[in-house]
Amino acid sequence: MDTPTLAAPTLAIWKLASCDGCQLTLLDCEDELLTLAGQVEIAHFLEASSAVRPGPYDLSLVEGSVTTAADAERVRAIRAESRRLVTIGACATAGGIQALRNFADVEEFRRTVYARPDYIDTLSTSTPVSAHVDVDFELRGCPIDRGQLLEVITAFLTGRKPDIPNHSVCFACKRRGTVCVTVAHGTPCLGPVTHAGCGAICPAYGRGCYGCFGPSGSVNLTALIPLLHRDGMDDRDVERLLRTFNAAAFDREAKEATP
Numbered sequence: 580m581d582t583p584t585l586a587a588p589t590l591a592i593w594k595l596a597s598c599d600g601c602q603l604t605l606l607d608c609e610d611e612l613l614t615l616a617g618q619v620e621i622a623h624f625l626e627a628s629s630a631v632r633p634g635p636y637d638l639s640l641v642e643g644s645v646t647t648a649a650d651a652e653r654v655r656a657i658r659a660e661s662r663r664l665v666t667i668g669a670c671a672t673a674g675g676i677q678a679l680r681n682f683a684d685v686e687e688f689r690r691t692v693y694a695r696p697d698y699i700d701t702l703s704t705s706t707p708v709s710a711h712v713d714v715d716f717e718l719r720g721c722p723i724d725r726g727q728l729l730e731v732i733t734a735f736l737t738g739r740k741p742d743i744p745n746h747s748v749c750f751a752c753k754r755r756g757t758v759c760v761t762v763a764h765g766t767p768c769l770g771p772v773t774h775a776g777c778g779a780i781c782p783a784y785g786r787g788c789y790g791c792f793g794p795s796g797s798v799n800l801t802a803l804i805p806l807l808h809r810d811g812m813d814d815r816d817v818e819r820l821l822r823t824f825n826a827a828a829f830d831r832e833a834k835e836a837t838p
């Protein structure tokens with residue numbers, strides 16, 4: 580009697596408002612991608628193939644933030660046909676750099692930037708996917724780290740929790756033996772409040788972290804901001820430092836830290 584073969588789990592990759600850099604991280608996995616392709620059926624990945632298999636999907640990876648009403652509708656449809664949904668990157672987990680609109684006048688941007696502003700149909704905010712649907716896991720970074728991405732995919736496909744620690748970049752500096760740029764050189768650095776995952780690349784090259792992985796699991800801006808002031812930053816500099824790829828997430832932390 581023939582043994583019935585189990586169908587491979589299906590993987591779908593989706594894009595909302597984003598630069599595609601996080602999807603490129605998956606393509607950049609090269610050797611591992613071939614192994615992965617042998618373990619799963621890549622059912623929807625328009626950056627790699629126009630061949631699309633209809634849902635439902637066992638695991639969906641979503642890149643990008645919600646910036647239009649159509650995005651919001653689409654992400655609800657993606658959620659409905661995904662057994663597990665993981666958001667990848669600063670855009671999808673925090674609204675991305677496009678969340679700078681949350682602090683500005685979108686109508687003014689529309690009038691100033693576009694020759695035909697009437698063609699632009701956009702929301703006044705850029706929000707993470709988790710503001711619209713339930714999310715099973717958020718993988719941070721701009722872009723995400725390939726090792727962490729493979730860990731998350733493997734974990735979900737084997738039914739376990741991803742082993743992604745949410746400590747700060749400072750831990751990674753200590754682990755690789757990098758001398759602290761703030762203590763040794765007075766260089767402003769967001770490492771103490773930033774989620775690890777990059778391997779502390781920037782301090783290893785003598786520059787401060789600017790927070791591309793977003794807030795870590797325990798953020799203490801009340802302690803960090805006076806240090807940034809001590810190292811020569813005024814309030815405007817601090818605001819600009821916190822308002823980059825994860826502007827909305829750090830802004831939430833800053834508000835919570837304000838008495």
Ligand code: SF4
Pocket residue numbers: 597598599600601602642643667668669670671675676720721722723
């Ligand atoms: S998180 Fe960064 S790399 Fe990823 S899609 Fe957004 S802008 Fe691009």
Ligand code: SF4
Pocket residue numbers: 748773774777778779780781782787788789790791792
């Ligand atoms: S900015 Fe910070 S989190 Fe981003 S790569 Fe540099 S050290 Fe890592």
